[in-house]
Amino acid sequence: MRGRDKLYQGQGNMLIKLANLIPVVNESNNKQINSGTMIRFLAEICWFPSAAINDYIVWESISENSAKATLTIKDTRVSGIFKFSTEGNITSFEAKRYYGGKTNSKLETWLINMTSHKTFDGVKIPNKSNVSWKLKEGDFNWLKLEILTIDINTTKK
Template structure:
């Protein structure tokens, strides 16, 4: 993971198995914004009960698992996983949760996706709300969707 300010000044430069696992979990959580990714050959789905499904992604020797929660209407309302949280003493596995409010969905180009979401680390010291997302527009590659039904 390399992040640069103005594409010039390194702000973050990290690598290793913890970063790799976190990258896969982020991909899994972000599938709600590109639903066609749910059929990727790298994914393995397992129903937990009527409103939960576990998904595991294995790619390039790295594996990550998370659980989606669905509303009775089939909307994703939550994604949760154990993800590495970087600490000065070294990374620790902590609960990482993405929540979508009940009225948080909108339709863009005929595809219904969450327009609002919040990401929270559930730490022993308390919740750490890390990020809030608001989608105001989305453009999808319709040719890709037509070629990959």
């Protein structure tokens, strides 16, 4: 399977192909996809921390170790909760996200647990994460991720 989850000017597109040939998901520009790609973008600022200071993201302190981030693009707004260790490392991100990209998709809890951190180019970020859907039938762990290399704040192509 190969997939792409794209956000451009507030519009989302999700394309997943089997063997990189046969589309199994090809949804775009509906409320569920737009919201889902915005939430994914918000979660991924953990890998590109300078994005957290953009004016389209508003932060609200919840507790000593958690903060709510709200991303607004045009008239669409999404939010998620970042949790931090006492050392300041991001430990998790949680949000309500549409489970699927169809217009009848339901909001479910989407959780990313950051299990390890590493310094790349002088910036410490989560390098290992588990992504799960918290469904009523039980947890669906759909991604284990490890970042091996990353270019941060570069104009190289």
